[in-house]
Amino acid sequence: MKKRWISLFVENEIGVLAKISGLFAAKCYNLESLTVGTTEDPTVSRMTIATMCDDETYEQITKQLNRMVEVIKVIDFTEVSVVMQELMFIKIRNCTPEDKTEIFQIAQAYQMKVRDYGRDCILLESVHTAHKNTAIIQFLKNEFHSIEVVRGGTVGIEAVTLPKR
Numbered sequence: 001m002k003k004r005w006i007s008l009f010v011e012n013e014i015g016v017l018a019k020i021s022g023l024f025a026a027k028c029y030n031l032e033s034l035t036v037g038t039t040e041d042p043t044v045s046r047m048t049i050a051t052m053c054d055d056e057t058y059e060q061i062t063k064q065l066n067r068m069v070e071v072i073k074v075i076d077f078t079e080v081s082v083v084m085q086e087l088m089f090i091k092i093r094n095c096t097p098e099d100k101t102e103i104f105q106i107a108q109a110y111q112m113k114v115r116d117y118g119r120d121c122i123l124l125e126s127v128h129t130a131h132k133n134t135a136i137i138q139f140l141k142n143e144f145h146s147i148e149v150v151r152g153g154t155v156g157i158e159a160v161t162l163p164k165r
Contacts, residue, residue, distance in 0.1 A: 001052050001053060001054055002054070002055075002058075002078070003051075003052055004050070004052070004061075004076075004078045005048065005049070005050055005076075005084070005154075005156060006062065006074060006077060007047065007048050007049075007075040007077055007156060008047040008071055008073070008075070009045075009046055009071075009072040009073040009075075010036075010044070010047060010070050010071050010072060011043065011044065011070045011072065012038055012042065012043050012044055012045040013070065016070045017047075019070065020034075020047065020049075020065070020071075021034065023065070023068070027060070027064070029053065029061055030051055031050075031051060032050040032052055033086075033130070033154050034047065034049050034153060035047065035048045035152065035155050036048075037155075048077075048084075048153070048155045048156050050153075050154060058078075062074055081159040082157060083158075083159050084154050085127050085129065085155060085156075086127070086130045086151060086153060086154040087125070087152035087153075088126045088133045088136075088137075088150065088152065089126075089150045090136070090137070090140060090147055091121060091122070091148040091149075092121065092123075092124070092140065093120065093147070093148070095144075096120075099144065100117070100122060103122050103124070103144075104122075106139075106140075106143075110126065110128075112125060112136070133151065
């Protein structure tokens, strides 16, 4: 089993996301992450899909995606140099004034943005790789009692020069 990344160019039409996620569900393939958004062409959307599977299953997935009428192009990101980032929000509740000072320092050290804060709560934004975001979550869970996490899924594009995963 190996983590696989697929990028799809698809027609920007109603139901395409449902058809693609339905393909994964019908075949019992696991979707670890799926993000989608329009491209510079409003008739085309780009999907980034992460899945964990063996070589044989992955070959089946790509063949089935290529057969779909709505799929314009399938790109295998698994062995390609790509830039990949994930958006994540972390809300830390029940903060003391000392906690807030520490959180602001942590945000600076981890290159996160403080997006909002109140009397006893801080909202952080993190745009890093999924692996780094996972490490940040683990660190914050160990330091603070009450955190809430929302992860937006990873997006990726072929690298111009150096890979960054």
